[in-house]
Amino acid sequence: MKFTSYGAAREVTGSKHMIEIGGKKVLFDCGMFQGRRKEAEEKNRNFQFIPSEIDAVVLSHAHIDHSGSLPNLVKQGYKGAIHCTPATHDLCNHMLMDSAYIQERESEYLNEKNRKQGDELIEPIYTQEDATLALEYFKEQKYNEPFEPVPGMKITFREAGHILGAAMLEIEAEGKKIIFTGDLGRKDLPVLRDPYKPENADILITESTYGNRLHESVVEAEDKLGDIINRTIKKGGKVIIPAFALERTQEIVYAIHKLVKSGRVSEDLPVYVDSPLAVNVTEVFRKHKEAYDIETNKIFADNEEDPFGFSMLRYITKVEESKALNHHVGPCIIISASGMCEFGRINHHLKNNIEDHRNTVLIVGYMAENTLGRKILNKEGEVKIFGKPYRLNAEVEVIDSYSGHADRSDLLSFATHLKGLKKIFIVHGEEKAQMEYKKALQQNGFTDIQIPQPGETFEI
Ligand SMILES: [Zn+2]
Missing domain, CATH: 3.40.50.10890 (Rossmann fold)
Incomplete structure (x- = not known):
């Protein structure tokens, strides 16, 4: 089994993580990169893998930095299911259409300039039509009910407590249990249930947005x-x-x-x-x-x-x-x-x-x-x-206590609670936060901790 981070590796947006098992490729999240215009344009237009070669997509939640590149993935040849919770599906109906509308306006605005300067016109990264098509591939999966995106891999969505419909993933494959946090929320947030706390895992793929910060209550x-x-x-x-x-x-x-x-x-x-x-x-x-x-x-x-x-x-x-x-x-x-x-x-x-x-x-x-x-x-x-x-x-x-992300102490207590945990991958965070979080994990006795570079593949 192999693990590769193609986005949100040493950065906080553009989440794209892949697990390969028995010749099958499963993509976890397919988010847009948000940042400086030129870098965003390059990262959001092109994938570092071939979309038609992917066998299944599993989506943790509806935020655009996790879901926003799905219309482009389908536009570029992906034809499989996009598994997510029912609330994530409904939220994506609005979020992806809104994002497509923004892409269309953005390219119109740039083309106005291009026309004046006699430069080549650009196409939107994706349109509302592309988003509508991508939404047809969504497949709803309930919390706490396992499903099999590809043969040999079982996944269960668990409450992430981050936004409505957000899930963390319990992945079982080749006799191992992997926890992928998606975006890990925090307890006591209005409306949302508190995050699920799994008891054990062999491998943890964890976000680290606030790996070096504590929130107000x-x-x-x-x-x-x-x-x-x-x-x-x-x-x-x-x-x-x-x-x-x-x-x-x-x-x-x-x-x-x-x-x-x-x-x-x-x-x-x-x-x-x-x-x-x-x-x-x-x-x-x-x-x-x-x-x-x-x-x-x-x-x-x-x-x-x-x-x-x-x-x-x-x-x-x-x-x-x-x-x-x-x-x-x-x-x-x-x-x-x-x-x-x-x-x-x-x-x-x-x-x-x-x-x-x-x-x-x-x-x-x-x-x-x-x-x-x-x-x-x-x-x-x-x-x-x-x-x-x-x-x-x-x-x-x-008031900064409404943050939907776990802080350092929440992240640490999540990881240290997992019995049998041998390997940790730190993703979805700025390098500074990741390094500090890694140090905190080391102080708690963990030794096998990786902070993947974009595109770096690990045998797991
Ligand atoms: Zn999020």
Whole structure:
């Protein structure tokens, strides 16, 4: 049996890992690389393997850095099943179509430039048509029920506690048990069940995004959120929350709903979710009640209450309604995408609100370097939005405990809990985090630890 990492090897995006067994190739995740434009273009257009030679694909979850290259894989000749949980399938219906739309717009934008400069025109990496075709190959597999993607390999999806539908994989082949974490979540996240803790394994393929960091506790986040909202309302201001359309938006809505329900935030405060993708994704959350944790069921679902809806909450899809929010008078909360403020409606809300000292911009997610979100997080005095400078007078608050990834102590306790563990592969992390996590594992007595280079093959 062989293992090769073709993506998310010494980096955090573009997950693609392969196990070969008895002449069959199984690809685990097929994500897009996100980063500098030229490198992303090269890595996302071409595969380091031949798609038609793959026998099965197993998808851990719907995030684009794990699923986003599937339409290209099918476009380039893959014709087998794409195994995933039912919620992941439903989420990918929206996520892949949205990603295809972005690819189409991106190539249109570049072609405008190319035309002017007399350069050759480019094709989108994939189109909405390609995404529709790829979605036909999806095959739903339930949690905790083993399936055989190829003869001689048995896989069971287990709860990863990372986003709705996310799974970690228990792989049994050639008498060995391999755990592939996918993206490993953390306990106590809103809505989601806590990650499954397997008892034993021979080999662990683990993510390491926060292999060198510890998170704040999720439990305190709710109180902090309530305080920030109430302080801003008192000043007569608005709370602007940039949030990813998938998972973070639903978690924040859920937390606000709990605050309103328990009387900690006024039930008269208008709350707006302004993102068409977030609206579609929230529908998937409503459908998949089977994936909720005990708390969500107890507070909401068991009483047939919608966790993602309450009287003053409005979901906005139409452009005119989004624009009308510019003229909203008085306190409110606006949750909008994109999560890092790089594009989308959030930029209009920031433009209209960051110069007013009564308002608060609340950061609840990761902000990559060089993004507008990072500049706001750094409290730069002046930021550019749509090419124009704006004074950042609004308060900036940060709640970073909503992270959907296990931190170093979660990762360590996951690995040390596994009886019989002999070999560890560290993937999906920046090198610095991986090296520090490796050191921590060594201190816990593990000796056979690999941090694969892209394309490096190991006999396992
Ligand atoms: Zn993820």
